[in-house]
Amino acid sequence: MRPALRLLPLPICIALSLAAHADDDIPVDWSLCPVEDAVPLFPDAQPPVGDIAERENLPTDIQGDQTVGVDGGLYNVTGNVTLRRGDQFLGTDRIEFSQDTGSYTATGNVRYQDSGMRVVAERLEGDQNNDSHRIDEVRYQLTERRGNGGAERIEMQDARGRMFESTYSTCPPSQRWWELRAQRIDVDTDKGTGVARNATLRIGKVPVLYVPYLAFPIDDQRRTGLLYPSIGLSSRNGFDWRQPIYFNLAPNYDLTLTPRYMSRRGLQLGTEFRYLYSRGRGTLELQALPSDDLTWRERDEEIIEVPIAENRREDDRGAFRYVGHHNIDRTWQARANVYWFSDPRWIEDSSSNVEGLSVSSLTSAVGVYGRGRYWNALVEGQYRHLTDYTFAESRLPYNRLPRAYVNWEQPFGQWLVAGTDAEVTRFSHLDDEVNPGGSRLYVKPWVSMPLEGASWYVRPTVAFRHVQYRLDNALAEDLDPGSPDDSPSASHAIGTVDAGLFFDRDTRFRGADYLHTLEPRLFYLNSPYREQGDMPLFDTRPMTFSWGQLFRDNRYSGADRQGDANQLTMALTTRLIRESDGREKLSASIGQIQYFDDARVTLRNEAPIERGESAWVVDTNYAINDRWTVGASYQWNPASRREDLASFRTRYLIGDDGIVNLSYRYRRNVLNQSDLLEQVDLSFLYPINPTWSVVGRYYYSLQDKQVLEGIAGVQWESCCVAARLVARRYVRNTRGDMNDSIQLEIELKGLGSAGPDNRSRLRRAILGYHRDDLYLVPPSELGSSADDDISADDPLP
Numbered sequence: 001m002r003p004a005l006r007l008l009p010l011p012i013c014i015a016l017s018l019a020a021h022a023d024d025d026i027p028v029d030w031s032l033c034p035v036e037d038a039v040p041l042f043p044d045a046q047p048p049v050g051d052i053a054e055r056e057n058l059p060t061d062i063q064g065d066q067t068v069g070v071d072g073g074l075y076n077v078t079g080n081v082t083l084r085r086g087d088q089f090l091g092t093d094r095i096e097f098s099q100d101t102g103s104y105t106a107t108g109n110v111r112y113q114d115s116g117m118r119v120v121a122e123r124l125e126g127d128q129n130n131d132s133h134r135i136d137e138v139r140y141q142l143t144e145r146r147g148n149g150g151a152e153r154i155e156m157q158d159a160r161g162r163m164f165e166s167t168y169s170t171c172p173p174s175q176r177w178w179e180l181r182a183q184r185i186d187v188d189t190d191k192g193t194g195v196a197r198n199a200t201l202r203i204g205k206v207p208v209l210y211v212p213y214l215a216f217p218i219d220d221q222r223r224t225g226l227l228y229p230s231i232g233l234s235s236r237n238g239f240d241w242r243q244p245i246y247f248n249l250a251p252n253y254d255l256t257l258t259p260r261y262m263s264r265r266g267l268q269l270g271t272e273f274r275y276l277y278s279r280g281r282g283t284l285e286l287q288a289l290p291s292d293d294l295t296w297r298e299r300d301e302e303i304i305e306v307p308i309a310e311n312r313r314e315d316d317r318g319a320f321r322y323v324g325h326h327n328i329d330r331t332w333q334a335r336a337n338v339y340w341f342s343d344p345r346w347i348e349d350s351s352s353n354v355e356g357l358s359v360s361s362l363t364s365a366v367g368v369y370g371r372g373r374y375w376n377a378l379v380e381g382q383y384r385h386l387t388d389y390t391f392a393e394s395r396l397p398y399n400r401l402p403r404a405y406v407n408w409e410q411p412f413g414q415w416l417v418a419g420t421d422a423e424v425t426r427f428s429h430l431d432d433e434v435n436p437g438g439s440r441l442y443v444k445p446w447v448s449m450p451l452e453g454a455s456w457y458v459r460p461t462v463a464f465r466h467v468q469y470r471l472d473n474a475l476a477e478d479l480d481p482g483s484p485d486d487s488p489s490a491s492h493a494i495g496t497v498d499a500g501l502f503f504d505r506d507t508r509f510r511g512a513d514y515l516h517t518l519e520p521r522l523f524y525l526n527s528p529y530r531e532q533g534d535m536p537l538f539d540t541r542p543m544t545f546s547w548g549q550l551f552r553d554n555r556y557s558g559a560d561r562q563g564d565a566n567q568l569t570m571a572l573t574t575r576l577i578r579e580s581d582g583r584e585k586l587s588a589s590i591g592q593i594q595y596f597d598d599a600r601v602t603l604r605n606e607a608p609i610e611r612g613e614s615a616w617v618v619d620t621n622y623a624i625n626d627r628w629t630v631g632a633s634y635q636w637n638p639a640s641r642r643e644d645l646a647s648f649r650t651r652y653l654i655g656d657d658g659i660v661n662l663s664y665r666y667r668r669n670v671l672n673q674s675d676l677l678e679q680v681d682l683s684f685l686y687p688i689n690p691t692w693s694v695v696g697r698y699y700y701s702l703q704d705k706q707v708l709e710g711i712a713g714v715q716w717e718s719c720c721v722a723a724r725l726v727a728r729r730y731v732r733n734t735r736g737d738m739n740d741s742i743q744l745e746i747e748l749k750g751l752g753s754a755g756p757d758n759r760s761r762l763r764r765a766i767l768g769y770h771r772d773d774l775y776l777v778p779p780s781e782l783g784s785s786a787d788d789d790i791s792a793d794d795p796l797p
Contacts, residue, residue: 026759026770028749030146032690033719036172038148039118039141044082045089048115048143060085064095074098081106087115092124102129110135117142132157146170146720146750149179161187170750171720178203178721178748222248227256232756234741236294236349236732238264252276265293275324282324282336287350289317294349305735306345311389313349317342332370339364344389348732360388361396367403374410379403384430390735394434398427398538420445423559427538436478438471438486438536442559446494455502463494463553465562469535480534488534492562496553497524512578514585519573521591523551529564529600536560542606545635545644545670547617550591561603566596588620607670615644627653637670644668651768658693659768660684678702683711683766692716695726697765706736711765713758722747724758 065079075097083090093108106124113119118141126133132155139150152165162184169179183198201209227244234240240262247255258270268289275282295313306312320340327333339362341347347362367380382400386393403426409419423442429435446463468489476484500521507516540558543549550571555563571591578585592614599609615638621631628650635645649663661683667676683697697711713726724745732739745755763769 026763026772028146029717030719030749032717033146034172034174036174037118037141038150038173039120039139042089042091042111042113042118044080044091045111045113046084048087048089048113058086074100089113101127103127115143126156130157148173163187169720170748171718175719176204177718178751180751222246222254224248228752228754230756231754232741232743234739234743236264236739237262242270264297265289266291279328280324280326280334282322285319285321287319291315292317292349306389308389308392310393311344311386311391313345314343317346319346319350328368331372332368334368336366337364338366339385341385341387344386344391347387348389360391361385362387375406375408377404377406386430392431394429394431396430398429398435398437400425400539401428402426415449415451417448417450418446425538433474436472436474438469438475438538440470440538440559441468442466456500458497458499461496461498463496465492465494466490467535467559467562471536475536479536485534490530490532490535490562492527492530494553494562495526497522498551499523506579507576509576509585512580515575515577515579517573517575517577519575521551521569521571521573523569523571525553525565525567525569527553527562527565530562532561532601537603540603542603545615545617547589547591547619550593550617556603561601564597564599564601568594568596570594584621584623586620586622588618590616590618592616605671610639613638640673642668642673644670651774653768654685655687657771658685658687659766659771660686661767675703679708685762685766685769691718695724695762695766695769704736706731707738709765711762713762720749722749724762726758726762728761 061084062077062082063084064077064081066077068076068078076094077097078094081092081095083095089112090106091109091111092106095104095106097104104124104126107122110121110124111119112121119135120139121135122137124133124135134156135151135154137150137152138154139148141148147168147170149167149169151163151167154164155162163182164184166182166185167179169176171177171179179202181200181202182196185197186195196214197212199211199214200207224247225245227246229244230240230242232240240260242258242260244256244258247257249255253273253275255274256272258272260268260270262268266289268287270288271284271286273284292313292315295315295317298313302312319342320338322336322338325333325335361384364383364385365380367378369378369380370376379402380400381402384396384399386396403423405421405423407419407421409417411417421442421444424439425442426437426439428437442465444463444465446461448459448461451458466489469487471479471486471488473484473486476486479485479488498521500519503518505516507514537560538558540556540560543552543555543557549555550569553565554561555565569591571589573587573589575587576585577583594613595609595611598611602608615635618634618636619632621629623629630648630650632649633645633647635643637644644667646666647664649661651662652660654660661681663681664679665681666678668674669676679699679701681697681699683699685693685695687693693715695711695713695715697709698707699709700707707729709728709730711726711728713724715725716723724747725742726745727740727742729738729740731737743756743758745753745758747753747759759769763773768774
């Protein structure tokens with residue numbers, strides 16, 4: 001009869017718990033690590049396959065050269081002893097086991113392996129009946145994620161254990177760049193907590209951090225405690241230290257307090273409260289900065305620079321945001337995204353994102369939103385907050401308090417599709433004396449007949465558009481002082497025909513097989529003129545002319561104007577699609593609108609449209625090879641015989657990680673023929689060797705003769721350590737004032753990082769810094785650096 005010995009749950013989770021892995025969508029790069037394990041593979045072990053949850057239901061197979069049974073249920077197994085159960089393997093020279101008392105002792109070449117780790121030890125003993133175990137002279141290697149270390153001994157009683165003189169690192173033994181050491185670690189697996197005593201972090205052989213007492217989680221459950229700090233240095237904030245403190249208040253809600261010391265500004269307190277329940281979730285964020293030194297330090301200068309007194313910095317400053325939702329049922333959801341700022345300069349003083357400087361306002365929105373198979377709808381309120389101190393409140397867009405909208409689209413049989421867009425909105429303004437408001441009803445039913453074949457389509461559409469207003473008396477007087485009309489209206493019939501053909505053929509180009517397509521397209525639009533001069537402009541602007549504008553039935557955004565049109569768009573697209581993998585070698589498009597009549601509906605900031613031809617719109621992309629691509633966009637205006645837009649972009653991939661991006665952008669103001677912008681943007685990540693690389697960005701306005709953002713940095717990376725030193729100079733406000741910063745981030749792979757999140761900032765500035773971002777818009781900064789960005793969807797800085 002074989003002994004009923006079961007493999008014990010080795011408490012290596014204590015060592016594993018020292019690895020605090022930060023959430024990051026960029027995986028850790030272990031490619032520089034040598035093929036070296038602290039604990040090599042065991043040649044006599046079975047492959048570590050199987051589910052951990054199935055272990056309890058599987059038998060343990062014991063084998064050895066000799067098994068001796070003694071009275072009292074004592075067994076001695078000697079010579080190449082192995083125990084196997086599922087993914088678990090235990091090998092030793094000798095094991096002695098008492099089936100009556102449950103005690104066991106394994107000595108000589110003790111080896112343990114499962115799907116997550118490999119362990120070697122000098123001695124293993126314990127009592128399975130009392131669930132107590134001890135392991136001496138332990139060395140371990142994690143296999144599911146890198147990590148290795150050892151301990152003088154491990155003791156475990158039930159769910160509690162102790163680890164003495166333990167170590168942990170993700171570095172190989174021959175390149176010990178960093179290592180965590182702890183004199184003793186106490187853990188409780190039931191509670192999922194651990195306490196390290198006299199813990200030291202060593203870089204090489206030099207101790208750089210000593211913690212006499214440190215509590216930490218050993219599982220995925222959240223625990224109250226300190227999070228990693230963020231340290232930075234900038235000319236605006238000075239020395240900048242953030243120390244997040246996490247409070248696990250309950251399984252479904254928590255709180256994070258973040259004290260932040262800025263040597264040039266003072267002490268700021270940030271809070272984030274999160275909650276979650278079965279039908280929704282939410283987050284409240286609050287930042288408070290009493291007695292901001294920046295306010296009094298620049299007060300005399302600000303009085304001159306900011307003529308609008310209400311837009312100047314307050315002494316006591318702060319910001320608030322709430323975002324959350326509640327699922328009412330399967331169709332409807334309530335949402336809220338609410339902001340508050342102490343003053344309009346808060347965004348500038350808390351942001352370092354060049355692209356975010358053009359944001360002049362943020363919108364708070366609260367509403368109910370629904371979606372069905374053929375419809376979607378909302379009822380909401382929107383309130384605007386001024387975030388650009390150079391603007392008066394009168395420059396803000398109108399608030400929508402409230403707004404109700406419904407969109408319906410449904411097919412009827414094979415040949416008919418019908419739908420409607422409808423909206424009712426009440427417009428009000430913060431400065432109602434300068435911008436009086438009113439209400440608007442907008443309805444646009446339509447019917448389309450999609451006729452389609454394998455290589456062609458024709459989609460005629462007829463729509464009827466009606467707008468009705470109820471205006472405040474002051475606004476009606478402003479629009480028509482002689483005979484004010486507080487309920488103007490307008491109706492429009494709109495007809496479009498969208499037609500296209502698809503031609504394709506097989507062709508060879510430079511030795512490869514391609515599918516060559518030719519795609520001509522016609523789009524006819526007819527919308528008769530209706531007088532709309534007595535109607536307000538609540539949310540309507542001319543849209544920027546682009547490729548998408550060639551195929552729209554209105555050249556305005558918003559519902560206050562319908563452009564009159566009698567025009568035909570002619571466009572042509574061609575593509576070369578590689579048949580081996582479906583990638584586009586070439587795509588080129590060209591299009592133009594033919595205007596048959598002058599446009600009579602125009603706005604003050606819009607160039608008049610005369611009978612004739614629009615600007616030519618050209619867009620091309622060409623892959624020279626799998627590493628080098630170029631693209632260009634161009635708009636040529638035959639009326640002025642000048643380009644309205646010109647852009648060029650190219651990208652070159654270097655090795656497995658490097659990249660160079662170069663782009664040029666130019667746009668002309670069509671209304672007055674002045675230059676609107678002219679910019680060049682160079683960014684790169686250049687690997688010098690597998691360990692060192694340089695990064696940079698030079699974003700320059702040729703029109704303003706000013707650097708918008710300059711980045712120069714160096715990166716060093718080894719198997720288990722990475723460092724990023726970055727110097728930045730960037731425009732920090734709409735006046736063109738500059739800010740400088742030098743920031744160092746040190747990442748201990750598998751443990752965490754210290755310093756500002758330079759990797760996220762470089763990922764935003766250098767498209768392709770992370771190769772998975774090549775075809776995406778660079779992600780905005782969400783991070784914990786000294787100068788965070790803010791957008792309508794980002795957390796408060």
